[in-house]
Amino acid sequence: MHFKVARYDYPSQFTGIEASLLQEIRDLLNSGQYVLGQAVAKFERDFATYIETKHAVGVNSGTDALILALHALGVGPGDEVITVSNSFHATALAIVRIGAMPVLVDCKPETFLIDLEQVEQKISKRTKALIVVHLFGQSVDMAAAHDLARRNGLLVVEDCAQAIGALSSGKKVGSTSDAGCWSFAPAKNLAAAGDAGAITLNNPEVADRLRQMRHFGQSTQNEHRFTGYNSRLDTIQALVLRKKLARVDMWGARRARIASIYKERLDGLPLAFQSGAKPGEHAYHLFQVKTELRDDLLSHLRESGIDAVVRYPTPIHLQPAFVDLGYRYGDLPVAEALAEQTLCLPLHPAMTADQIDLVCNSVHSFFSD
Ligand SMILES: Cc1ncc(COP(=O)(O)O)c(C=O)c1O
Incomplete structure (x- = not known):
């Protein structure tokens, strides 16, 4: 696709x-x-x-x-x-x-x-x-x-x-x-x-x-x-x-800029972001948004031509590979909720202003429908 x-x-x-x-x-x-x-x-x-x-x-x-x-x-x-x-x-x-x-x-719900x-x-x-x-x-x-x-x-x-x-x-x-x-x-x-x-x-x-x-x-x-x-x-x-x-700091600055545009433009929508980082404390490898409507938002974005993705849909303690460790659903509820409610918006240094607009507009149009 x-x-x-x-x-x-x-x-x-x-x-x-x-x-x-x-x-x-x-x-x-x-x-x-x-x-x-x-x-x-x-x-x-x-x-x-x-x-x-x-x-x-x-x-x-x-x-x-x-x-x-x-x-x-x-x-x-x-x-x-x-x-x-x-x-x-x-x-x-x-x-x-x-x-x-x-x-x-488990992890902290804010960070x-x-x-x-x-x-x-x-x-x-x-x-x-x-x-x-x-x-x-x-x-x-x-x-x-x-x-x-x-x-x-x-x-x-x-x-x-x-x-x-x-x-x-x-x-x-x-x-x-x-x-x-x-x-x-x-x-x-x-x-x-x-x-x-x-x-x-x-x-x-x-x-x-x-x-x-x-x-x-x-x-x-x-x-x-x-x-x-x-x-x-x-x-x-x-x-x-x-x-x-030699270019990684330049790319990092661009990533941080896109993340701040996302946060500004998506402010006020029923979404939560990963939070708690002071300036310089986030490399913005992935930009997560959290909503109970995650699966519907994901379909909407993908149908709009935006390559949003879920990272990670199953937390480690519930993976078949680790079944011998004996964890059950409910043991680490914050990680489980994040697995069910977060998705990543595209974020990379070569994104254009038009592409950033398209992502923001598409998220807005999902919540206004
Ligand atoms: C948090 C984390 N740890 C470890 C790895 C493993 O790295 P690699 O794929 O280079 O083996 C990755 C990436 O794949 C990762 O995202």
Whole structure:
């Protein structure tokens, strides 16, 4: 189906950088240095500088960033990791994949983000780590998360997949915890032309372990200290990412501008927005609106040529993949209500004024009918 307002515009992200990027890719192809190498090292340096951490380690996806981070921090079988049910599947999948037990909590109805009071109630002797998710781009209050973690001796991992550039207590997300985990999948605000991810952190020993872990647990050629993974950031993707990183703040400002137009133009309608972010605390990866008429609004928008979509229609605790965890409908009511009542309006930096108008007018026409 062709939409008048699409959810993404990937090709537009290459305007102005395409020729120089293709030249770099050509040079790389001719160099034969296809695994790790300078291109990955340079992106890692630039990314660590951007996030304001000492280290960034490139891996092959956001999911692997979470898995390797937990593994390198020593989380494993017998441990519990507390996280939020209102997230993408990968957050909980990573915990299961390393043999630990996910303990899921609900989110706050205003922010749609993890409810730290519920985290506190779920801490047991086995709890080893907390994963917070800066969902849809809005940052979790990291000062509060760190305070809770310090009092209870927990590791803190941030799932930053959707929140590049967002601040929390004045610092970039992914810069203050044991690990910040990033996805650069094509739909993300900073996107590779395929799968890619990274971990940001300040501890040099854990960074070293991660560099070996992503590369078969290899310290030097043919010496394998432990059994790791094959999860290196692809070298061509590192070239793409490094070029795009220079533009991510410009794109972020455009996203924030569109979000503020949406909020202004849709004010007064029977809709709620994700709220609670101070200036700079939202990367506007996805723009959510909440209404009990969600399904009808979704059909109306899609019939009007607007590629609105639901993220996420089933919270993690109700997914068949996690049935063994024993959660039931009703256990985490805020996440369940959001799954039933929210949809995302298209939001990307290349949207035109006409497209923004069309979205706003279409939402208005739905409620006036
Ligand atoms: C919140 C969140 N966590 C983790 C991931 C996993 O990232 P990837 O698709 O790169 O494995 C994603 C995106 O897909 C995500 O949105």
